[in-house]
Amino acid sequence: MNVVSIMAHQDDEMQCLGTLLRCRARGDRLAFVTLTDGSRGFVQQPEIDPSEAARIRQTEMDELASRLDAHYINLREPDEFLYDTPPVRLALIEAIRQTRADLIFTHFHEDYNLDHTTVCAVVRHCAMQACLPVLPTSSPPLEEHPAIFMVAPHGPVLFPASHFVDISQVEDEKVALMACHRSQEEAMRQAVGAGFDRLCRRLDGYWGQAVGCDYAEAFVPQRGRGAIKPYNVLP
Numbered sequence: 001m002n003v004v005s006i007m008a009h010q011d012d013e014m015q016c017l018g019t020l021l022r023c024r025a026r027g028d029r030l031a032f033v034t035l036t037d038g039s040r041g042f043v044q045q046p047e048i049d050p051s052e053a054a055r056i057r058q059t060e061m062d063e064l065a066s067r068l069d070a071h072y073i074n075l076r077e078p079d080e081f082l083y084d085t086p087p088v089r090l091a092l093i094e095a096i097r098q099t100r101a102d103l104i105f106t107h108f109h110e111d112y113n114l115d116h117t118t119v120c121a122v123v124r125h126c127a128m129q130a131c132l133p134v135l136p137t138s139s140p141p142l143e144e145h146p147a148i149f150m151v152a153p154h155g156p157v158l159f160p161a162s163h164f165v166d167i168s169q170v171e172d173e174k175v176a177l178m179a180c181h182r183s184q185e186e187a188m189r190q191a192v193g194a195g196f197d198r199l200c201r202r203l204d205g206y207w208g209q210a211v212g213c214d215y216a217e218a219f220v221p222q223r224g225r226g227a228i229k230p231y232n233v234l235p
Contacts, residue, residue, distance in 0.1 A: 152218045
């Protein structure tokens, strides 16, 4: 299968990266799509030029994708000012078609960041349109609607997890890959007092305890047309 993470920012793949590693181990092809340029993520250096910040975030995500032999597409919308517009929809439809997505991971519909919830809504619409010929793009329409799962959000949001993937065997690899986001490691330590190692293991350990393993990632299927399958797609 072609498995695609569609997120607002570079590093948002944290809540599904272990599952992506499990998918890769079973022979799936991986791709990453981010809708924003990530230029407003430098809480540790707010005076940085946005173009330089975007360049750094691009380089960091390029490195992570390269380590997984994965394709990376960045739509480069302004970070923290992501809106649902016709150009954004067409660009995302093309990205979904270009990656030939069979399985998509994206944000939950309730989250602390509006860029995240915007992505969730746009994915719902664009995944459907990616299968239809009415909105032409460079790549042809998909033959079938991809399955879509939403990842657990950060912060005090009620998340009705219904699907779990045991990532105990790949947790260390996941944490090592997240270290590619060096700028965000520093930003997270300043903003929330924890780096990726602690952030990953704390939440993954919580879900793991809930289902009887060391580490797990939790998901909810997105209830868009065609997005729920009558067969298992998770590893």
